[in-house]
Amino acid sequence: MKTKRPRSQPKGRQPQDADIKAVRELLGDAPLDRGHLIEHLHTLNDAHGHLSVGHLSALAHVMGLAQIDVYETASFYAHFPMPGENDVAPAPVSLRICDGPACRMAGAKALLSDALAAFSPQVNVVAAPCQGACDTAPSAILGHRRIADVDELSALVSAGNTSPLPVAPCIPPKDLGLIEAAEVIDMLDQAGLRGLGGAGFSTAAKWRFFDGAPHPRVLVVNADEGEPGTFKDRYLLEHHMTDVLSGMLIAARALQVRDVFFYLRDEYAHLHSALKEVLPQIDRTGLEIHLRRGAGAYICGEETALLESLEGKRGLPRNRPPYPAQSGYLGRPTITQNVETLYWLSEISAHGAEWYAEQQRPRFYSVSGRVRQPGVYRAPSTATVAELIEAADGMADGHTLKAFLPGGASGGIFPASFADKAMDFGVFEAFGGFVGSGALTVLSQHDDAWDVARTLGTFFAHESCGRCTPCRVGSEKLVTLMQDPHANEALIRELASAMREASICGLGQAAPNPALTLLDHFKAENGT
């Protein structure tokens, strides 16, 4: 490696004219503020299948940023391959094969090795975390195209068919204009609507934080659905986009925001196309709606990490307080709502708070794993695990219920004996878990619960932002300790306690849940 600086130029890498020209052409007249950095990284990556050193340096130059600003951000997100100056660039088309629990049960490991053998290096084949397609497991995404049936993979690869499949056109919702916040808040209070991204925080209480907040205010639609096993937001946007957007408008008007950011996970490219088409059709006087793509980072589902990402930065969760309602996007008062929460906001507005309460606060559960019909099921919050399995047409043939994950990767793993418990907020907490985003993954006698726990542990270690010590170091150490969980039980518990107590955000706090719930509830059956 060259280590002496050439004197013929100023310090550091200088952007090259050709790269600057190429970047300018690709960006066109797009805004150049830092908030658009990730969008621009996508533009370059979509065009080339990777981010080259030269393009990154030119992008920094064009945007008036330092190289490190661009590099730090780009390297945080899994969807940006960044070959070094001396590396061979990966193939322009990527094939991401899901590595989540449901897909593993459906043979994702074999799919990955087969795909590597068949397509690499002509296609950049990589393993990826949950893609929100557990209902059609195993899942893969070729370029931007979601593969519903992996048997079609070879044909699609040969055809170079990487564009997303279109979804049904969405009718833009009507803007209701000014809405009295107090009325909506009362309604939400009566309805008892809670945030359905996973935290279950009272929506009315959240909105009250905005009382007296200075302008300009911000609303963020969190469509970064990433909790393994969760795909209900995708389902809602595919089938009820108008209602979701209607909820978004009600919130925007009631909260009197100036900007709405719709942050959509990058895996949902088909929805991106639909949103890109419908959002400009919304009559939105005095309101700016910005559609932004995630870039492959689970942590950006966390609301403060999402805000950092919107600002064009690494998705690092912030210390709270200050809460986003006080200081959020670029320091402005910000409220973030999950897609499903907005859907129910729209429904409650249409049908009333009583209707919602009478129906026992219905929600959409993602049911996957060893059931006959994996999919999204609407059920009251009081529905039990057993009822949801029934809703999914019962256990798959040849499988009996052994264990389940009530809340995706974070909500713990519970034995069949817990199947009579309701999939509601506040039920599994007493046993070291939670339902979170309502993702029920069902395991059978053919599954090794510790193996699932280790898969989840690896997922957390991979998705940890790396900011705080307990999570950054702890999540990786935990995976190793879980290789022999019973021998390491004392240390696992000690580590888990520190991670729960001292991590900044929910990721690190919840990462030990699979291990702890297994140790707590499966000891008798030795976890297997």
Next chain:
Amino acid sequence: MSDTVTFMLDGQPVEARPGESIRRCAKRLGIDIPGICSGINTHYRPDGSCRLCVVEVEGERTLAASCKRQPTEGMKVQTGSPRVTQARTLVMELLQADRPAPVDTPYHPAKRFADLGTTLNAPKGRFPASNNLAKPDTSHPAIDVFMDRCILCTNCVRACAEVQTNAVIGIAGRGHTAKIVFDQDDALGLSTCVACGECVQACPTGALLPKGLPSPAPQTHAVNSLCPYCGVGCQVTYRMTDDAVMYVTGRDGPANLGRLCVKGRFGFDYARHPDRLTKPLIRKDGVAKDPAILDGDPLSQFREATWEEALGHAAASLELTLETHGGDAIAGFGSAKGSNEEAYLFQKLMRTAFKSNNVDHCTRLCHASSVAALMEGIGSGAVTGPFTDAEKADVIIVIGARPAQNHPVAATFFKAAKRAGSQLIVMDPRGQALSRHADHMLRFTPGSDVALLNALLHVIVDEHLVDQDYIAEHVLGFEAFADHIQAFPPEEMAPLCGVDAATIRDVARLYAKADNAMIFWGMGVAQHAHGTDNARCLIALALITGNIGRPGAGLHPLRGQNNVQGASDAGLIPMVLPDYAKVSDDAARKRFEDAWGMDLNPVPGLTVVEILNAALARDVRTMYIMGENPAMSDPDLNKARRALAALDHLVVQDIFFTETAAFADVILPATSFFEKTGTFTNSNRQVQLGRQVLGPPGDARSDLHIIKQIANRLGLNWTYDTASDVFEEMRTLMPSHAGISHARLEVEDCVTYPSVTETDPGKAVLFAGGFPTPTGRATLVPALPGPPDEEPDDAYPFVLTTGRMLEHWHTGAMSRRAKILDAIEPGPTIWINPSDVEKLGLDPKGKVKLTSRRGELSAHIRTDRDTPEGVVFMPFAFREAAANFLTNPALDPFGKIAEVKYCAVKVEKAE
């Protein structure tokens, strides 16, 4: 700001101050909560990421980072409960996992993590090991990188991104593979790193270390002093072994808040360079002085002498000239690198022993035009407020200054202010490090300053954005000025200055409407034949908008040398005695005549370039030059060197055999900054104490001692023993310094003048209530745009502009003998726009020849986007291609400053 908050800390009710974190409050009350990402570097934003400082807040599910969390009324906090201790110890165990054994280094900042580890005494070896793959990176001349030691506390990231705002260091990747990188994961030596070393001082683990420190660590001791380079006046601590400086750390001084730049941190070793003069030298009999000697071995023309002989020789030659040609045939150059005390004694010597006012220093090549305009306009030549006030300004204008290179630590305040919400306007023909931070970057046509500034003034007057009340109360000449400025609408000035009219209007409105706006300027404004006019315009901007006399509103010419302010204050200029008492003012002069016990010359003396012109004309016969290097720093060096060679006698007192020393008859080996104690006054008018760190090498003697010896050989009978003795005399004659003494500075380290009594804290911001003029008001002086003295033509089609660079100081005498600075920038380069390189068919890796009407030189090309087309830039620090051979000696009529920022040159491929 809210009131104090009462909360329970470990069972005791305590009061937190507004804005105080739990940890800071606890520390104030004597409870030390550990932490490594925050609290270990003063002034750094707490990060809340290491999680060592977690505390228990009653009623909360998880522990809170006490460095971030502010207490609320009634909150109950436990700082050492079992829950807290358990989490904290485990976090330390995780931080220590996979890290190598602590490094044995004398570098104190690097021991902090290991020391904390010892305190917390976490178990070791319980967690399975992971690969620690980081390899050392030793590619940089100043800083070694050992990332296997890194604990990702991110102090270095904040150091680079927020404290210095250099934006080189960041974190790549995420999770347990996240790592510290430079630029795009580049080797540090190939990165955009400017080697300020802030990260090195910030790092608690030794992952970043100064290069080449011994291990095992020897015994060291610390001396608090100052940086010897620029006018920012950074306070530093020199870490010493025996009689050598081992490393430097930034001290929490008012001007630097612990920050330093590459020169201050890594440029100290010139003092022990083998080139140091250690014996008095006398020119061998019969060896003629000729400018050509610099190409040979000029040192061979000298022989060693005893101090007795050398001082006798020097004094005798001065006396001989005095007797034969009179005092006006004697001239002296003092130095802005010397202390206040040295400057004072030097001018006193010239004015008393020879009755000569021909005493000047490099301020003439620097801010003389600014000072002329300031004296004329507001009655005072110093800054009206400190550069640290940038953070209080809503709008900041930086014009004709490249502070990231020449005042790097001052630049950190500008960049921080911008980040905190101030609007930054940068005006410079060349792009620069501040450009990308600027809200408006006006790259105007070189030499068109007055056209641009008059257009700004026009908009402010034309659009009625002036501060009528302020003008009515404090400003004279507005009516005439308003008439005059009518002739310069932006639409007409735009073609002249190359900035479009709409931008000019925007910038003018932005500045005029700001609650508080501050203007900073440098050599780009001053070093022109119309330098005084440039400064007049800037003063007018401040006066007609009332942007002066408040924190965050004012005028600040960024002073170059570490003591250019102090040397001027001490009277090292031909027109004024100490404290700006005019020599021509009988009453003012009489105070000094009474104190010094003799009549003084009432006629102002000659300035730097005038003195050399007079030497060529044989009107000046003998010179005493202390610590200046006109044979490198003056314009049109061929002429300047002929002038030095023409002198009958030249006494040079310096620490190195400079280009000027080559023309000497007697060379007196003096002491460097490190080898003496004295006071130095920075750009903010802050008088600070430089303490002796090293002993003088060989037979070198302190400058004060040498001046005194010469004075006494000329019959002056001086009895000063120490710098403090000299300062005591100064303060009796300098009302602005009356409250300052060495004893006070020993305690306070820094006092801003004016400080009239020992308890007067000094005034950072001046002129809130009026100006030190006979009327108490300021005066507007109109300026007319005019072309530079020498414009490009067919024969010389390029504009040459000269200046400094980050690593090299002035004529390079010091910085080129500092090993690290020399390693980073070892030779001269000519900076040229890539499209000109292409147009002229030059080899970007080759050499280029520059020719002006006065000289020629060649050096390597540096392709530089920041240099506009049609312009070349050259630093003047390199003797082997001295830019001043080319520069134009045309003088500004008021400041007598030369137009070294602009001359016409021809650019060709070098043979």
